Amino acid sequence: MPLLEKDNSALVVIDVQDNFLSKLLPTEREPLVERIAWIMNVANILSIPILATAEDVSAGVDMLPRLKALLPQGQTVFNKMVFSLYGQEDIRHALEALRRKDLVLVGQETDVCVAQSAIDLVKAGYRVWVADDATGSPGCHHEAGLHRMRGAGVTVSGIKGIYYEWLRDVPTAIAVEAAMTETPSDLTL
DSSP, X not given: OOOOOGGGEXXXXXXXXXXXXXXXXXXXXXXXXXXXXXXXXXXXXXXXXEEEEEESOOSSOXXXXXXXXXXXXXXXXXXXXSSSGGGSHXXXXXXXXXXOXXXXXXXXXXXXXXXXXXXXXXXXXXXEEXXXXXXXXXXXXXXXXXXXXXXXXXXXXXXXXXXXXXHOSHHHHHHHHHHOSOOOXXXXX
C-alpha cells in the first residue's frame, strides 16, 4: 500500500467513551486517550478533517469531553447506532462529503466497531489505516481485531508512522512540533 497522503486523509475517531474505556485495564486507559488526543491535535494542525462517533449517545454516554473539545468548531459527534460506521447513512454521507480516500481510524473497540468499520471501508474502496497504539479492546481482543483487519487489507501502523507519513519532510515536522503543546509520555518521535 502506498504512503498516506495528507491532502487525501481524514481521521476517524470511533466511540471513545467511558463505558468502553472502563473495560480496559486502568493502566491502559489514560495512555490510550493521550495518544488519541495527540493524533487529533496533529490532524487539526495539518487541517486534516476529523469525523467522530459515539455509540448509543444518551445522558450518560457520549464521546469523552476531553476529546470532544478537540473537534473543529461546530462539529458534532455522530450518534452511531451500528457497529460498522459505514453502515449508518448519515455517517456514510459525511465521509463521502469529505472527498478523502485515506482514512486513519482510532478508538474503540478494536475487535468490534473499529474492525467492522475498517473492513467495510476497505470494501467500499477507501484506503484504511488503523493505529494499533490508538485503538483498544480488553485483553486478547485487541490483537484479534488487528489480526482480522490485516487479513482484510487494512494497514495497521502506529501513530508515529502515521504522523511522519502525513508530514513527509523535516521543515513540516519542525513546524508541527513547534505548534504541539505536548506529546504522550510513551511516544518518542
